[in-house]
Amino acid sequence: MPELPEVETVMRGLAAVLQGRVIRRAELRRPDLRWHLxxxxxxxxxxxxxxxxxxxxKYMLMRLAGGDSLLLHLGMSGRMVIGPAVVTTxxxxxxxxxxxxxxxxxxxxxxxxxxxxxATAAEDAHPRLADLGPEPLDAAAFxxxxxxxxxxxxxxxxxxxxxxxxxxxxxxxIYVCEALFRAGISPRRLAASVAGARAARLVxxxxxxxxxxxxAGGSSLRDYVQPSGELGYFQHTWAVYxxxxxxxxxxxxxxxxxxxxxITQAGRSTFYCPRRQR
DNA sequence: ACTGTTACCTGATTGC
DNA sequence: TGCAATCAGGTAACAG
Numbered sequence: 528m529p530e531l532p533e534v535e536t537v538m539r540g541l542a543a544v545l546q547g548r549v550i551r552r553a554e555l556r557r558p559d560l561r562w563h564l565x566x567x568x569x570x571x572x573x574x575x576x577x578x579x580x581x582x583x584x585k586y587m588l589m590r591l592a593g594g595d596s597l598l599l600h601l602g603m604s605g606r607m608v609i610g611p612a613v614v615t616t617x618x619x620x621x622x623x624x625x626x627x628x629x630x631x632x633x634x635x636x637x638x639x640x641x642x643x644x645x646a647t648a649a650e651d652a653h654p655r656l657a658d659l660g661p662e663p664l665d666a667a668a669f670x671x672x673x674x675x676x677x678x679x680x681x682x683x684x685x686x687x688x689x690x691x692x693x694x695x696x697x698x699x700x701i702y703v704c705e706a707l708f709r710a711g712i713s714p715r716r717l718a719a720s721v722a723g724a725r726a727a728r729l730v731x732x733x734x735x736x737x738x739x740x741x742x743a744g745g746s747s748l749r750d751y752v753q754p755s756g757e758l759g760y761f762q763h764t765w766a767v768y769x770x771x772x773x774x775x776x777x778x779x780x781x782x783x784x785x786x787x788x789x790i791t792q793a794g795r796s797t798f799y800c801p802r803r804q805r
Numbered sequence: 806a807c808t809g810t811t812a813c814c815t816g817a818t819t820g821c
Numbered sequence: 822t823g824c825a826a827t828c829a830g831g832t833a834a835c836a837g
Contacts, residue, residue, distance in 0.1 A: 530830060561813080561832075585831080603831055604815075618815085637814045639831055655832095683808065692832085699830050768830095793809070796828085 529601035529759075531585060531663070531697030532737055536744035537607050537759030538580050538587045540752060541631065544609060545577045545589070548625035556620050561602060561641035568644060572597065572623065581650075584659045584696030588650055596647045598655065602639030608632040610756040659696040663733050669695060671726040678718045678726070685721050686714035687793045695733065701768045702740065704798050706733040708767045713804040714797045715790075767798040775800035 529537070553572035558564040565571075576592035589597040601607075608619075609631055621633040621642060633640070645653045660677060661668040677694045678685070688694055689703045698706070707714050710732035712725055721729060743763045752758060766776050771789040777800070778784030784802040791797070 533830080600831085602814095603829070635814095636816065637829090637831095639814070641832095681807085687808085690831090701830060794811085795830095 529585060529603075529605060530699035530702050531582075532702070532740035532744060533759050534585050534587060534601060534697070535582055535741050537601070538582050539744075540609070540758035541587070541589070541607060542580045544629050545623075545625065545631065546579055548577050548627060548629065550575050550577065550591075550623055551626050552622075552624040554622045556622070560620060560635070560638050561600070562643065564642055565644055568642065569621075571595065571644060577625075583651070583656050583662070584692055585699070586656060588645075590647055594647050595644050596650055598641075598643040598645050598650075598653060599633070600641045600655070602635055602637060602641065604637040605633065605635040605640035607758040608634055608756045609752055609758060658693050660692060660694045661696065663695050663697055663737055666734070669730060669734070671730045674730055675722040675726040678721050681718035683718050684714060684792055685712060685716050685718045686797050688718035688721075689733075690793070690795075697737070698733065700795050700797075701765065702733075702736055704768045705765055706736040707804060708799060709736050711804055713801070714792060714799050716805075765798075767800065770798060775803055777803050 550572050553569040555564065555569040572591070575595075578590040578592055581588045581590065585600060587599040589599065591597065609629065616634055616636075618636040619632045619634045620638075623631045625631075633642070643653070643655070650656065661673055663669045674695065678688055681688050686703055686707065689698050689706070690700065704714065706729070710725070710729040712721060712729060740763055744759065767787050770787045772786055774780050774786045775784050778786075784800065786800070787798055788801055789796055789798050
């Protein structure tokens with residue numbers, strides 16, 4: 528689930544229930560997530576007021592009174608669950624309870640997710656954030672010139688380059704496929720050759736792909752919270768991702784176009800239309 | 806310094 | 822039906 532649009536949606540859902548609340552109780556059930564957690568993390572959360580939230584790439588930052596931020600990454604399988612846990616799972620690693628009785632759980636079976644505490648004033652210096660590329664939704668920071676510069680000299684396929692969080696922050700396997708489709712660029716194309724007019728197409732394609740997904744995520748708390756209490760899950764249909772063998776939505780069909788193809792790049796599945804994407 | 810591969814985990818799905 | 826193999830939205834430690 529969690530690429531930039533999902534993280535953004537989860538974060539908005541968290542903000543809606545946590546902002547301005549006091550964390551009455553925090554319980555860390557296991558410390559061995561992707562990175563070992565700082566000692567006393569739960570105790571340091573207790574009694575704090577939640578001031579607000581920020582997202583950087585696929586990372587969420589929960590800002591707390593007292594000058595600290597809780598850094599949160601959902602990994603591959605991380606979810607945030609609101610409300611009394613109807614079914615408790617052994618994979619609920621962190622539980623927060625607020626002064627108004629709200630209960631928020633961080634559930635992550637695969638434990639590729641992670642948590643950390645960082646001084647709010649030094650958030651961007653955190654090792655996980657320091658090397659991130661520009662925010663793709665920030666039109667001033669993420670421009671064709673910036674993207675071309677980051678891709679210059681790269682000998683990898685553009686698909687792999689866009690998964691590199693140092694090039695641009697927040698894209699994952701699904702949205703890279705979708706954005707390349709929207710831009711009409713082949714995932715196999717050499718990254719360094721994406722410059723000029725192609726970079727000028729790719730930047731807005733990435734932005735529009737992400738914005739459309741965020742819009743599909745909902746605009747109210749009602750949309751954010753599923754009946755299960757899970758935040759940020761939403762039905763979204765992809766143009767190419769997961770559609771091997773299906774017709775390309777932008778092509779006339781056979782014999783001109785034989786539809787969506789799946790290939791493996793850097794060990795991950797890539798979906799694209801070889802006719803439309805060059 | 807770059808680039809590709811592998812490992813880290815568990816659960817859902819696929820194939821025999 | 823049962824069970825093993827395969828695959829999954831991410832990241833980073835490695836090897837070359």
